[in-house]
Amino acid sequence: MTDYEVIHIAVAPPANLDANLVRSVATVINKSPSQTRLLLAGEVPKVIAHYDSIQVAESIIQDLRNLGLVAIACRDSELRQFPQTFKAQTLEFREKEILFRDIDGREKRIVENNVFLVLVGRIETSVEVETTKQKTKFSLPRTLLMGGIPIWRRVDEKTTTHSIQAECFARLYERKSPDPSVDILQHHMNYSFLGAKVAASSFTNFGTVVLRLREVFPQAIFDNRLAKPSVLTTSSSRVWEGIEINCKLIYLFHVVTSGLDSCT
Numbered sequence: 001m002t003d004y005e006v007i008h009i010a011v012a013p014p015a016n017l018d019a020n021l022v023r024s025v026a027t028v029i030n031k032s033p034s035q036t037r038l039l040l041a042g043e044v045p046k047v048i049a050h051y052d053s054i055q056v057a058e059s060i061i062q063d064l065r066n067l068g069l070v071a072i073a074c075r076d077s078e079l080r081q082f083p084q085t086f087k088a089q090t091l092e093f094r095e096k097e098i099l100f101r102d103i104d105g106r107e108k109r110i111v112e113n114n115v116f117l118v119l120v121g122r123i124e125t126s127v128e129v130e131t132t133k134q135k136t137k138f139s140l141p142r143t144l145l146m147g148g149i150p151i152w153r154r155v156d157e158k159t160t161t162h163s164i165q166a167e168c169f170a171r172l173y174e175r176k177s178p179d180p181s182v183d184i185l186q187h188h189m190n191y192s193f194l195g196a197k198v199a200a201s202s203f204t205n206f207g208t209v210v211l212r213l214r215e216v217f218p219q220a221i222f223d224n225r226l227a228k229p230s231v232l233t234t235s236s237s238r239v240w241e242g243i244e245i246n247c248k249l250i251y252l253f254h255v256v257t258s259g260l261d262s263c264t
Contacts, residue, residue, distance in 0.1 A: 117173040121226030
């Protein structure tokens with residue numbers, strides 16, 4: 001008995017989202033034109049349909065490609081496989097390479113020609129912050145017990161506010177690997193390696209690092225489409241899950257369009 005697994009079909013957003021294309025794609029994936037337009041809109045690759053057979057998915061992909069779209073199929077287990085990445089805490093710029101070190105002192109060296117993609121993004125999360133303040137309130141029952149003498153009591157009053165937390169990140173992908181080799185997180189880095197160029201703002205320091213990455217890896221594809229604010233949610237884990245999927249799809253589509261690999 002074959003194990004059931006969902007096959008996702010993803011497409012790169014078309015340059016021209018005209019009505020004829022939307023209607024044609026809607027017919028292929030059996031969705032309404034309004035749904036299809038939302039699925040095709042945006043700047044990053046997006047999953048637009050799901051099937052339980054690779055044969056059916058391949059047929060749909062061919063139809064989408066005939067319409068001029070860049071489309072791929074990806075198994076659910078592959079799309080949602082999120083590896084443990086090497087999170088850099090500091091780094092050392094060398095000639096045509098960078099030496100990364102994590103918080104435990106482990107090292108990873110990446111040379112210039114090995115980097116295929118530099119992916120830069122930004123993630124925003126809305127986090128609930130609960131605060132407690134003490135206030136004085138008039139107590140009528142106690143006042144009556146004391147014969148009319150005003151009695152006040154202290155009470156704890158809890159309030160909940162939403163705090164927006166933002167963090168930039170950069171990922172380095174080497175050739176022939178859908179998993180990032182190195183993660184650089186804005187608030188995780190020790191920027192002392194920047195020396196005289198270090199600034200008081202981590203955002204500024206992160207930007208300086210990104211510029212240096214582009215200098216060291218000039219042949220790599222640079223993609224910063226995820227640097228725009230993401231959809232907010234109260235769950236950080238849900239946000240990062242979406243980011244992981246977006247990053248993997250962006251990598252896969254760059255592989256397809258660059259001709260590095262043949263992808264269904």
